[in-house]
Amino acid sequence: MKILRTRTGIEKQVENFLDQVSLSGLIFRQGCEYYLSGKEEDFERKIQEIADCEHKGDDLRRSINEHLYAKTLIPESRGDVMELLENLDSLLDRFKGTLWRFRIEYPEICDEFHYDFKQLINAAIEANEAIVESCRAFFTDISKVSSYLHKVSYWESESDKISIRLQESIFSKKDLRLSHRMQQRDFARSLDKIADRAEDIADRLNIYVIKRNL
Amino acid sequence: MFSFFLSSGLFLGWSLGANDASNVFGTAVGSKMIRFKTAAIYCSLFVILGAVISGAGASHTLGKLGAVNALAGAFLVAFSAALSVYLMTLARFPVSTSQAIVGAIIGWNLFSGSVTDINALTKIVSTWIICPLLSACFAICLYKTTTFVISRFTIRMFRLDLITRYSLLLAGIFGSYALGANNIANVMGVFVPVAPFNHITLLGITFSPAQQLFFLGGVAIAVGVFTYSKRVMMTVGTGIFPLTPVAATVVVWSHSAVLFVFSSQALEAWLQGHGLPTIPLVPVSSSQAIVGAVIGIGLLKGGRGIRWRTVAGITSSWVTTPVIAALACFIFLFFLQNVFQQKTYNPVEFNITQSAMNRLIESELPHTPFEPLMWETYPNGREFSKAIHSAADLTNEQARAILAIAELYEVEFSADLLWELRKGPFTKEQLEILNQLEGRTFQHKWEITSALAEQSDIFKYRPADKQWNSHLDDFFNQLMSQIHR
Numbered sequence: 001m002k003i004l005r006t007r008t009g010i011e012k013q014v015e016n017f018l019d020q021v022s023l024s025g026l027i028f029r030q031g032c033e034y035y036l037s038g039k040e041e042d043f044e045r046k047i048q049e050i051a052d053c054e055h056k057g058d059d060l061r062r063s064i065n066e067h068l069y070a071k072t073l074i075p076e077s078r079g080d081v082m083e084l085l086e087n088l089d090s091l092l093d094r095f096k097g098t099l100w101r102f103r104i105e106y107p108e109i110c111d112e113f114h115y116d117f118k119q120l121i122n123a124a125i126e127a128n129e130a131i132v133e134s135c136r137a138f139f140t141d142i143s144k145v146s147s148y149l150h151k152v153s154y155w156e157s158e159s160d161k162i163s164i165r166l167q168e169s170i171f172s173k174k175d176l177r178l179s180h181r182m183q184q185r186d187f188a189r190s191l192d193k194i195a196d197r198a199e200d201i202a203d204r205l206n207i208y209v210i211k212r213n214l
Numbered sequence: 215m216f217s218f219f220l221s222s223g224l225f226l227g228w229s230l231g232a233n234d235a236s237n238v239f240g241t242a243v244g245s246k247m248i249r250f251k252t253a254a255i256y257c258s259l260f261v262i263l264g265a266v267i268s269g270a271g272a273s274h275t276l277g278k279l280g281a282v283n284a285l286a287g288a289f290l291v292a293f294s295a296a297l298s299v300y301l302m303t304l305a306r307f308p309v310s311t312s313q314a315i316v317g318a319i320i321g322w323n324l325f326s327g328s329v330t331d332i333n334a335l336t337k338i339v340s341t342w343i344i345c346p347l348l349s350a351c352f353a354i355c356l357y358k359t360t361t362f363v364i365s366r367f368t369i370r371m372f373r374l375d376l377i378t379r380y381s382l383l384l385a386g387i388f389g390s391y392a393l394g395a396n397n398i399a400n401v402m403g404v405f406v407p408v409a410p411f412n413h414i415t416l417l418g419i420t421f422s423p424a425q426q427l428f429f430l431g432g433v434a435i436a437v438g439v440f441t442y443s444k445r446v447m448m449t450v451g452t453g454i455f456p457l458t459p460v461a462a463t464v465v466v467w468s469h470s471a472v473l474f475v476f477s478s479q480a481l482e483a484w485l486q487g488h489g490l491p492t493i494p495l496v497p498v499s500s501s502q503a504i505v506g507a508v509i510g511i512g513l514l515k516g517g518r519g520i521r522w523r524t525v526a527g528i529t530s531s532w533v534t535t536p537v538i539a540a541l542a543c544f545i546f547l548f549f550l551q552n553v554f555q556q557k558t559y560n561p562v563e564f565n566i567t568q569s570a571m572n573r574l575i576e577s578e579l580p581h582t583p584f585e586p587l588m589w590e591t592y593p594n595g596r597e598f599s600k601a602i603h604s605a606a607d608l609t610n611e612q613a614r615a616i617l618a619i620a621e622l623y624e625v626e627f628s629a630d631l632l633w634e635l636r637k638g639p640f641t642k643e644q645l646e647i648l649n650q651l652e653g654r655t656f657q658h659k660w661e662i663t664s665a666l667a668e669q670s671d672i673f674k675y676r677p678a679d680k681q682w683n684s685h686l687d688d689f690f691n692q693l694m695s696q697i698h699r
Contacts, residue, residue, distance in 0.1 A: 011372050074375050074459045075246045081371075141368045212371075212458060 010067045013060055014085075014139055018132050020057040021088050024050055025128040028095040032121045035102050036114050047103055054096045061085050080208045084135065087201045091128065094197055098190050107183050110173065116166040117188070123162060124194035127155035131198045134205055145209050152202040159195035163188050216410055219285045222293035224434040227401040229299055230311050231261070231438020234397065234500040236446040237469060238389030241462045242382045243447040250444050256383070257390040257443075258436030264394025264477075265402075265432035266425050271479040271495035273399035273406060273424065274684065278334040280319040281407050287322055287558040288404040290550055294318040294543035295400070302535060309535055310499030313342065315400045317536030321543025325551075326559035327594025329617060332610050337494045342532050345472055345498040346506025352468035353510035360464060378459045385463060389470035394432055396477035399497045402431035407695060413639035422639065423692075461511050468507035473500060483681045492680070502528055560698075563622045564598035565591045567657050573619050580606050584616075591622070623659045625697055627651040638696040644689070647673070663690055 031046030064085060068078045109117060130151035137144040166188045170181050239253040282288045295314035302309035316338055323330045364374065402424075411423035421429070457465065475481060475493055482492045505528060550556045566574075566588045574581040583606035592598035595617060602608060602616055625631070632649055640648070647669045656662050666673035673689075676682045 011370060014372075074379060077371070077375055077459070139371050142371065143365065 010064060011139065013064050013067065015136070017057060017060040017064065017085065017088070018136055020053050020060065021092050022129060022132045024053045024057070024092045024095045025125045025132075027053060028099055029121055029125050031099045032102070033118070036109060036117065043103075047099060050096045050099055054092055057089055057092045061089050077212070080211065084138070084201070084205065084208065087197075087204060088131075088135065091131070091194070091197050091201065094194055095128075098187075098194070101187070101190065105183065107187055108180065109184060109187070110176075112173075113166060113169060113184065116162055116169065117191070120159060120162045120166060120188060120191045123155045123159035124191055124198075127152050127159065127195040127198035130155060131201050131205075134202060138205060138209065142209060142212060145205065149202050149206060152198050156195040156199040159192050163192035216285060219289035220405060220430070222289045222296060223402055223405055223431060226292050226296040226299070226311065226315075227431045227434030228438040228441075229296055230397055230401060231258075231435035231440075232442035233299075233303070233438075233446060234311075234393055235261075235390070235435075235439040235443040237500045237504045238393060238466060239386045239443075240447040241466060242386055243444070245459070245462075247379055248383060248386070250447065253386065253447070254439050254443070256387050257439050258432075260387050260390035261394035261435045261439070262429060262432030264391035264396075265398035265428040265435070266394075266421070268391075268395035268477055268479065269398035269402075269428040269431075270424060270688075271482070272396050272477045272497045273403045273428075274687075275334060275338065275494060275496045276315070276319070276399045276403040277406065278331050279316065279338065280323045280328055280330060282319065282322055282404045283407055283560045283562070284557050285405075285408045286550055286556040287326070287547065288408050290546045290558060291315070291318040291322050291404045291543055292401070294321060294546055295539050298535060298539040298542055302531070302538070309531060310342075310502060311397060311400045312497040312499050313531065313535040314539040315403070315497070317539030318543040319404065320536065321540035322547065322559070324540070325544050325547040326561075327596040328559075328562070329595035329599045329613075331614060333614065338496050339532070341476060341494055341496040341498055342502070345476070346502045346509070346528065348475070349468050349472045349503040349506030350510030350513065352471050353464055353507035354514050356468055357461065357464045357511055357514060360460060364460070375459065378463050382459075382463045382466060385466040385470055389466055389473065392470045392473035392477060393500055394435065396473045396497055397500065398428045398431050398435075401434065402427045403497075407691070412637065420639075422688075457508065457511060464511065465504060465507040468510070469500065469503040472503045472506075473498065479681065479684075486678075486680050561593060562595060563591050563593060564595065564617065564620045565589065565622050565657075566620050569661060570620050570658060573658075573660065574616065577615065577619070579612055579615055579619075580608065595621075619658065619660060621658060623662075623694070624655070624657050625662070626655040627653065631697065635693075635696055639692060643672070648693075659690070659694060662693070 027046050027050045031043055034043040130148050134145050134148035167185050170184045235257050239257055242248040243250050243253045282291055295318040298314045299309050299311055320330055405427055406424045409423045409427050411426045414421045476496055476498045485492045547558045551558045566584055587601055650669050651665055
């Protein structure tokens with residue numbers, strides 16, 4: 001029965017891709033922390049790292065797609081897997097995009113908001129980790145998917161709460177220009193959208209699980 | 215002329231290929247797992263193999279129901295069945311070729327005055343009911359086992375899909391073989407007693423006339439698969455697939471196993487060898503086996519998604535299809551015989567001769583009530599059956615035995631006849647024993663078989679050896695049809 005458990009080439013590729021998605025989250029967190037603490041050199045390094053990570057992810061996804069079309073998987077599952085990987089790739093893009101936004105706009109984040117921003121980043125990363133683990137389970141042991149999916153929902157709702165609290169704080173601070181308030185609010189929203197995206201993927205994943213459910 | 219009369223059988227084969235191939239490969243092709251061309255090649259090849267290698271089993275049972283003994287009659291039996299299938303399909307009834315052919319044979323029996331063997335009919339009808347039930351049971355067991363294995367060994371998704379894909383291809387191949395073995399009797403069974411073929415030896419393998427007919431029928435099915443099954447496959451494929459790929463594979467395996475069980479002589483011999491009850495070899499409906507398996511899985515999932523209308527449709531088709539086919543066959547035979555002056559049957563007469571009476575006494579069958587009937591010739595089985603039933607209370611078994619004993623088959627083993635028999639499919643040893651009957655005359659078939667049994671052990675029936683006896687039956691049928699020719 002060992003043959004039933006051995007991994008095929010495509011499985012390794014999928015695992016590598018999931019590693020890249022998880023890694024992009026970790027790089028993103030570090031990058032944000034360096035930005036908030038004003039370590040510009042380290043921040044630049046993370047920008048480069050996340051670009052490499054995204055590039056690797058794209059290459060892997062293309063290769064997996066080719067493999068899927070060539071010979072593996074039942075066509076219906078193939079469509080689901082490709083959609084799932086595409087959605088995960090968009091999450092990876094979002095990490096990269098948000099970090100680049102910091103790099104382009106250099107927003108001035110008020111010190112009293114740093115804590116909430118860090119909390120928001122943490123919720124996004126946790127949601128990302130949970131969705132990556134759910135996907136891993138989808139490919140290896142489908143019965144365990146649900147035990148990760150609820151974590152995605154939890155971190156998404158945490159992210160919503162922090163985001164609202166943060167936006168309220170931003171707009172209740174008196175001595176800020178409107179443009180400054182709006183810029184900080186946009187960054188809070190942008191971070192919140194990462195967890196939202198993770199939850200959307202979780203919803204889709206749940207449907208794939210039901211479809212494959214025996 | 216034979217090729218013209220065979221055309222109706224080939225048409226029936228074509229429609230079977232066009233419709234039933236979708237049951238075995240519909241899921242795989244409809245869901246684009248296997249290309250149509252690949253599926254059609256596998257399906258055709260294995261249908262032909264199944265028909266030629268294992269087609270004889272189910273054909274025997276159909277032959278017992280009624281031996282259509284004239285070519286024009288066989289043509290109309292197959293034609294009526296094909297037409298009924300076509301009309302029922304147009305009316306969107308779930309139709310089975312097996313049920314249509316049985317109806318058509320009964321129609322021929324009614325027209326020709328032959329007696330329908332109630333035992334064979336009961337056996338056939340009971341399998342129609344058992345087939346979807348057995349398929350459902352197979353599906354439940356297989357599904358349970360599969361889910362257990364998947365959860366026990368936590369098979370990864372890619373691996374599972376790969377296994378499912380190959381499993382579906384294998385199930386399709388097995389299903390095609392079983393379809394050929396089981397359903398070829400529907401297509402060519404009625405032509406077996408009237409086929410004017412001789413044995414052919416190719417590359418050291420001898421093909422009997424029945425096998426040659428089955429090959430032709432298999433080719434007709436293959437043509438049906440290539441020319442018309444694609445559309446049906448697409449419909450079936452998308453219709454069954456919502457079950458999930460694993461469940462769909464289980465459905466195809468269950469269907470194939472059921473068809474195999476109802477057609478495998480090897481399995482029958484194995485069961486008999488182990489003292490287990492045997493399964494009747496009867497042509498069953500491939501579509502109903504599929505629906506049975508789907509229902510089985512539906513029940514396992516709590517009865518959701520079972521289309522009770524389809525179930526009702528199947529149940530009603532057990533009655534409607536044979537009735538329509540029987541009526542159509544009767545009407546066509548009437549026209550062909552009376553308008554086109556074609557011989558649709560060779561009359562079989564019955565007479566309780568002195569030797570028949572002696573045989574009745576030897577066989578410990580009721581005989582005293584039949585003494586007044588002695589030497590009276592009856593024009594057909596129905597008249598004779600009526601006469602013996604009015605003379606005595608008989609069970610079906612007894613009536614069948616008396617009919618077989620009283621059937622007239624007058625023949626003289628002249629030098630000319632023995633010379634002609636040399637052209638037949640008989641071995642040197644068999645011909646030598648047949649030569650020993652030179653100059654003797656017989657009035658009944660059983661007299662010939664008894665005389666041969668007296669000459670040699672190779673013509674003796676063996677108690678509890680069904681396979682040997684069936685082999686011997688084949689020989690005697692060939693001998694009788696060769697003498698008749």
